[in-house]
Amino acid sequence: MSDTLMTIRQMVDKYQVTARTLRFYEAKELLSPLREGQKRLFTKRDQARLKLILRGKRFGFALEEIRQLLDLYDMGDQQQTQLRATYAIGQDHLAALKAQRAELDEAISDLTEQLEWGARMLASFEAKDAAE
Structure with missing residues (x-):
């Protein structure tokens, strides 16, 4: 896997969220990972957006x-x-x-x-x- 793309498992491990959470954010169009068959690949943009989402949630947004x-x-x-x-x-x-x-x-x-x-x-x- 390249340094710029992460699988759902890598995102779960790195950001301490569940796969369900990531899929929920995708369904709400907050994240838009690339698709490779059934595999979701999260870009640097998705990673930055997830950080902002998590920070916003922590602040009560x-x-x-x-x-x-x-x-x-x-x-x-x-x-x-x-x-x-x-x-x-x-x-x-x-x-x-x-x-x-x-x-x-x-x-x-x-x-x-x-x-x-x-x-x-x-x-x-x-x-x-x-x-x-």
Whole structure:
């Protein structure tokens, strides 16, 4: 196999995704591997797109957002449109993640307080039982 083409097995091993995931992305037209009989051959472009898909998913982007951003690559403006759109969506997702983190921090604080109260109550009950 050449350095520029990878089989589905090689993609699975390199990117830690399932073959089913790759076929799903192909069905959604996010990837478009070459075909050699029944064999799928993924190009450097497919590999770059998969990296972007996985990064986008990790950042919380919807697959449709990722598709739109990937499609902007081919606009011929040195990816300026793609970068602007990615930046705007990224800012929105960052704000949402920060809000989620604030909510989680508050929930953690509340739960910690409740557990500390519970520990004090249990210790009080145990001390009372030991005194009797």
